[in-house]
Amino acid sequence: MFTKLNQMRNIGIIAHIDAGKTSTTERILFQTGMLHRSGSVDAGNTVTDFMPQERERGITIQSAAITCAWKDHQINLIDTPGHIDFTAEVQRSLRVLDGGVVVFDGVSGVEPQSETVWHQANRYGVPRICFVNKLDRMGASLDNTVGMIRDRLKAHPIVLQMPIGSESNLRGMIDLIEMRALIDQGNQSVQQEIPAELRDEARARRERMIEALADADDEIATLYLEGEKIAPETIRQALRRATLSNQATPVLCGSAFRGIAIIPLLDAVIAYLPSPLDIPPIVGKVPWEETEVVCHTSMDEPFTALIFKISTDPYVGRLAFFRVYSGVLRSGDTVLNASVNRSERIGRLVRMHADHREDIVEIGAGDIGAILGLKNARTGQTICATSHPVVLEEIGFPTPVINIAIAPAKRADQDRLSLALQRLSEEDPTLLVRTDERTEETILSGMGELHLDVVIDRLRREFRVEVAAGEPKVAYCESITRSARAEGRHVKQTGGHGQFAVAEIELEPLPRNSGFVFENKITGGAIPKEFIPAVEAGIIEAMKAGVVAKQPVVDVKATLVDGKFHEVDSSERAFEAAGMLAFRAAMSRGAPILLEPVMSVEATAPQEYTGDMINDLSSRAAVIQGIELRSAGQQSILANIPLAKMFGYATSLRSATQGRGNFTMQFSHYQQVSEETRLALEKRSA
Numbered sequence: 001m002f003t004k005l006n007q008m009r010n011i012g013i014i015a016h017i018d019a020g021k022t023s024t025t026e027r028i029l030f031q032t033g034m035l036h037r038s039g040s041v042d043a044g045n046t047v048t049d050f051m052p053q054e055r056e057r058g059i060t061i062q063s064a065a066i067t068c069a070w071k072d073h074q075i076n077l078i079d080t081p082g083h084i085d086f087t088a089e090v091q092r093s094l095r096v097l098d099g100g101v102v103v104f105d106g107v108s109g110v111e112p113q114s115e116t117v118w119h120q121a122n123r124y125g126v127p128r129i130c131f132v133n134k135l136d137r138m139g140a141s142l143d144n145t146v147g148m149i150r151d152r153l154k155a156h157p158i159v160l161q162m163p164i165g166s167e168s169n170l171r172g173m174i175d176l177i178e179m180r181a182l183i184d185q186g187n188q189s190v191q192q193e194i195p196a197e198l199r200d201e202a203r204a205r206r207e208r209m210i211e212a213l214a215d216a217d218d219e220i221a222t223l224y225l226e227g228e229k230i231a232p233e234t235i236r237q238a239l240r241r242a243t244l245s246n247q248a249t250p251v252l253c254g255s256a257f258r259g260i261a262i263i264p265l266l267d268a269v270i271a272y273l274p275s276p277l278d279i280p281p282i283v284g285k286v287p288w289e290e291t292e293v294v295c296h297t298s299m300d301e302p303f304t305a306l307i308f309k310i311s312t313d314p315y316v317g318r319l320a321f322f323r324v325y326s327g328v329l330r331s332g333d334t335v336l337n338a339s340v341n342r343s344e345r346i347g348r349l350v351r352m353h354a355d356h357r358e359d360i361v362e363i364g365a366g367d368i369g370a371i372l373g374l375k376n377a378r379t380g381q382t383i384c385a386t387s388h389p390v391v392l393e394e395i396g397f398p399t400p401v402i403n404i405a406i407a408p409a410k411r412a413d414q415d416r417l418s419l420a421l422q423r424l425s426e427e428d429p430t431l432l433v434r435t436d437e438r439t440e441e442t443i444l445s446g447m448g449e450l451h452l453d454v455v456i457d458r459l460r461r462e463f464r465v466e467v468a469a470g471e472p473k474v475a476y477c478e479s480i481t482r483s484a485r486a487e488g489r490h491v492k493q494t495g496g497h498g499q500f501a502v503a504e505i506e507l508e509p510l511p512r513n514s515g516f517v518f519e520n521k522i523t524g525g526a527i528p529k530e531f532i533p534a535v536e537a538g539i540i541e542a543m544k545a546g547v548v549a550k551q552p553v554v555d556v557k558a559t560l561v562d563g564k565f566h567e568v569d570s571s572e573r574a575f576e577a578a579g580m581l582a583f584r585a586a587m588s589r590g591a592p593i594l595l596e597p598v599m600s601v602e603a604t605a606p607q608e609y610t611g612d613m614i615n616d617l618s619s620r621a622a623v624i625q626g627i628e629l630r631s632a633g634q635q636s637i638l639a640n641i642p643l644a645k646m647f648g649y650a651t652s653l654r655s656a657t658q659g660r661g662n663f664t665m666q667f668s669h670y671q672q673v674s675e676e677t678r679l680a681l682e683k684r685s686a
Contacts, residue, residue, distance in 0.1 A: 005297060005366045006275045010323070012078045012093050014121070015103035016111035020133040023256040024103055024265075025066075025079040031262050032068035032075070065321060065352040065368060070266050076368040080117075094120055096308045096323035096368065099273030100128045101265070106140035106253070110148035115660065118153050127243045129268050132253040135163050136170040136260070142253050149251070156248045158212045158239065161264065162205050163253060164198065173254060173261045174198065176206045177232045184260045213238055216248040236271055243272040276366030282325045284382065284390040287338050293390045295326040299364045302388035303327030303335065307374075307381050312423050312462075320374040321352070323367075325392070327385065330362040338391045339381035348372040379429050404452050405441040409466035417442075420463035424455060431455060436475065474644045475597060476681060477554045477670055478546030480590030483508045485561075488582025490574050500566035501574035503527065503535050507586035510555040512670055516543065517557040527563040527575070534572040535560055538579025547584060548592050549681040554670070558583065594678045597643045600625075600668040603653060605661030607635045612656040620645035621674075640668055644677070 013021045065078050078093045094100065100121055104114060121128055132145045142163060149157045164172040164181060172183040174194055179202065182189040194202050210230060214221040217238040223230050242248035250272050254261025281296045284304065295304045309321035329335070331349045350357040350370050363369040377383070380394040408417045421433045432445040446452040459465045485506045492499040510517065518536045543553040603613055614637065617624065622639040629635060646665065653661045
């Protein structure tokens with residue numbers, strides 16, 4: 001365990017999909033001696049993308065933690081997903097990281113998910129450095145990408161390098177701080193004099209670098225205005241101050257695939273990104289109180305840590321990833337899960353190297369590790385010393401936006417499916433599992449079609465449960481629009497005791513979301529009191545399937561007004577049947593209607609896509625409630641849309657906004673369905 005906290009870096013590699021995060025991570029691991037050979041995403045042999053689904057699809061699905069060392073510094077590095085469906089993995093990683101390396105595709109520049117992760121980093125105040133990757137590709141441009149960082153992300157980039165050569169002729173970088181060339185030679189960079197033909201451009205770029213830094217640092221501004229020569233070490237110190245305060249973002253460049261400029265990137269991680277001591281102490285609260293507790297980053301403080309990820313390992317079981325904010329945790333300690341007020345003994349402590357584990361005896365403040373076998377832990381919970389209970393701020397996650405219905409291919413697999421879904425939902429907070437009470441389907445809710453596709457693939461591979469997946473059914477309802485009165489007669493004579501019951505009810509419509517009301521107005525003993533509950537039970541049973549499309553009936557009041565009974569042949573069962581018959585007859589006379597759930601939807605994207613978004617929403621029978629301008633040029637559209645029209649909207653919105661749009665959805669109210677929908681449902685239920 002490193003005891004010098006100023007020699008520790010907790011960083012995340014974040015970016016849009018295919019920008020080169022995993023390739024950058026592989027090259028970092030190779031340069032730091034963790035790998036003897038750098039893996040390739042195309043070859044499917046990377047260390048951090050170890051899931052079969054990741055290697056087959058060539059994308060990162062789960063964030064992977066790995067520890068390496070560089071120049072007497074410990075680097076805890078997390079490679080995060082780039083696809084928007086797995087954005088929660090980035091979010092929970094940023095919650096516990098101190099700094100980030102944002103990778104940009106030198107050809108595509110700032111892409112949609114780049115914006116998403118950048119805003120997430122802003123939310124948590126995470127200092128960043130940028131790495132413009134793939135400069136060896138056709139059409140790559142450092143200047144274009146930096147311009148997009150400035151314009152789209154509203155950042156203050158300070159470019160520290162310039163490329164030597166371009167596209168396939170890229171052969172190294174010029175360090176604008178030291179004014180030296182770093183020429184790529186195999187797996188190392190060799191320092192040389194700047195080529196004569198590039199010296200003028202390098203001097204001009206260095207001047208622009210210092211001007212940009214002067215805008216973010218007063219000391220540099222003073223020296224620059226006085227015409228003083230600024231030493232490289234002074235520049236680096238100013239860059240560190242500006243980066244830690246989020247006043248500026250250093251920009252480096254290269255090619256991770258070819259290993260060009262990875263060593264300067266590692267040096268920049270050490271030089272400019274914060275150690276745990278550079279981060280303000282985290283503040284928690286005493287459980288069930290409002291008293292604040294400051295958790296100082298020190299080994300001598302009481303132990304406090306935040307669990308940021310739960311993972312199910314097929315070989316060793318449950319892994320709880322955590323970040324220690326204060327104190328020391330040792331194997332064998334008993335800790336308090338302050339979020340649920342439960343104590344648990346710590347078994348094995350491990351340091352993660354992607355899919356490999358290194359057993360450790362203790363782990364201290366500022367570090368990241370994992371616990372094997374922590375039974376009751378969930379993502380976002382706090383574990384702490386039993387003598388000093390504290391709860392840290394929980395991690396919030398976006399609401400799932402797409403649903404599918406699943407069922408086991410074999411009925412005998414139902415229990416195994418339930419257990420597998422429980423484990424997966426514990427692992428992934430954006431995966432919600434519920435049973436629809438009306439359709440009796442198991443509904444999976446996730447962040448997108450790819451997200452749910454991966455979940456189903458994992459069910460089949462890891463848990464060996466074959467499932468059938470399809471769209472969930474919309475929970476339609478029925479009601480009436482006018483009052484009606486009807487009699488239900490249940491009279492049967494089959495020899496011996498017969499069955500006799502007559503119930504007359506009046507059915508009235510109620511306002512939406514009022515539910516069901518039953519009232520008894522029997523007078524003169526027309527129906528004995530002991531049979532009244534049976535009539536109500538019969539009505540409630542009949543409400544499960546209406547007369548229009550056999551959908552549940554809502555928002556009605558049934559009043560029992562009259563009836564008849566027989567001293568010998570009447571029974572609870574007979575009056576229950578009479579109640580059902582009376583309700584169905586009254587329902588048919590009450591001008592029944594079919595209702596559908598309407599969702600309140602908020603769709604957000606950059607302003608230039610507003611027209612396309614409105615056109616798409618209009619095609620889904622949306623009623624626009626309002627349009628609001630949000631920060632950073634984002635436009636928000638509020639609308640009410642029938643749930644049946646929302647299937648596939650996540651994909652449609654991303655297509656209409658080039659992946660830069662997102663939306664939230666929640667139930668609003670029920671409304672009468674269109675004539676087209678009503679006829680289709682009547683035909684289906686016939």
